[in-house]
Amino acid sequence: MSSRPEMTPHDGPIIRMSGIRKVYDTGKVQVEALKGIDLSIERGEFVAIVGPSGSGKSTLMNLLGCLDTPTSGDFFIAGEKVAGLGRDALAEVRNRRVGFVFQAFNLLPQISAYENVEMPLVFGGVAPKKRKEKVTDLLAKVGLGDRMDHKPTELSGGQMQRVAIARALAMDPDIVLADEPTGNLDTTSGTDIMGLFLELWRQGRTLVVITHDLALARRAGRIVEIRDGKIVGDRPAAEAA
């Protein structure tokens, strides 16, 4: 438990990366997916990450979410050094600091929406009574108060992604990461989900979203463009037009 992250408020940037490299070693070939990323994200920012497929933006996202570990470079979340943390310490960072929304939802199919949202709270050791309040509240906020007992297979794509968003918010993370959250949805559902993200931003949350949807990217606060494993553009969204 000595490696447990301090949960004290932090004034500096919520995310600070410098010189981050990620090399995939496939045995014969070494692929350098990220070639030295320097990135800083402030609290309350809404960052859209754009770039062609294979540019390394998903790799960057997985690193941000501590789902993957960088080959080299420095990485701090809320001032705490993340690169080089042990397995369980990383699990704790994922649990408390980061909420992740996946393109493929990644809900567990055999359990209800309620139980899916409850999972991070269980792993975080939150008391059952508090869990119930939190899950009920979150599902109501994403508009699924009447679908809590449904299994993911009984929900539409948009509804599943709402469950996933509620799940990402369960532990009140410092930052919410979303990798192509509308990629598997139809236009209407996609617009809905994007509306939800904007709403979260207005409430003061820090968001990082990978998207192809330029309309959405423009509504974010800042657009970071990645190409070939490097950041090639980083500007306020207003200028993107």
Place this chain on the structure above:
Amino acid sequence: MIRDALKQLHRDLKSQKLRTFLTVFGIVWGTVAVTLLLAFGAGLKKQLIKQTAGLGDRICISWPGLTSIPYQGLGKGRRIRITDEDLEAVRPRIDGLKRMSSEYSDGWKLVYNLKTYPIDVSGVSPEFGEMRNLIPQPGGRFLNPLDMRDQRRVVFLGNKFAEDVFGKGTDPVGKVVLMNGSPFTVIGVLVPKEQDSSYNSRDSDLSWIPGTTFRSLTGRKYLSNFVFQPATALQSKQVTQSLREALSRRLKFDPEDKEAFSVWDTTEQFQFFEVFMLAFSAFLGIVGSLTLVVGGIGVSNIMNVVVEERTREIGIKMALGAKQGAVLKQFLVETLLVTGIGGAIGFAISLGICGVFPESLVEYVGRPELSPTVALITTGILGVIGVLAGYFPAREASRLDPVVAMKL
């Protein structure tokens, strides 16, 4: 945390009916096969011991005969006759001799209720009953030292003979019968027993009276044969040899003369029996182990598939902050529970089979004896195999970066 684990488990079992069923079935099958195998083995062993011990408990029976070797100027063909006094004289000199009794046998007539029955009578001492496993039915007793001292006219009857004379529901104890013209009181009836060998009639057809009574009524001086019991089966050869030497010195025959003094050492039978049972147990052990191996392979296969199937789930859980320990604990708890349930069902089935085991077969193969210890060990081994088979792949999966595990 425990409650969460149980809830999680319940969900997993419900959503994975087939593989749960297969795992449980594997353990049930293994447990049933091994416990029944060993139960029948134990039953058969007990039955064989019971039948062999029916004659007596590690005893030697000896008969005096005609000399076949000339000895100290005495020709062969001489009859060796032994008296109680001879036995008493040599008895203190034999190390390791636990019990000894002479036996005088004859065919008599018994009269009861105006009917006459032929009866084989043995005059023996109280020790005889202990050696030959002659156990009285409740309400009766075997001969005692007072019967011997006072030459009482009392008789202990074989169960079948008693039934022939007195009929089924009657208790013969206390009844008076005429034997060779003298009134005898029945003091006890033999508990029915398994007996696979004998040296005159089966015990169920015999009757026993005090040796002293026999001698005074018949005027017989020389015993028909005598029975002795070494302190342990291992001492039987040494005790027999000492007896042979002591008697040959006293009665003047060649100690090597097996016909003058022949001994049937039933412990030899026990020794063979021990070897046989050892081989039998080894056979059961091998078959049981193979059954366990086969069952274990089944269980471990299923667990392996389970982990593969669930690597994505493990990845998702870890992405949400589950620690390696929590992921592994779930697999362990699950396997343990599945194993426990499987073992319990298996043992219950074995119990059921033993419960309906036909009584008519008990005489031949014995009553199967289920051992809860065997069931526990069997289930335990299968459980350990299952846990190992589930644990290591699960650990592998939980060591992957979550992003890799989720893509599998």
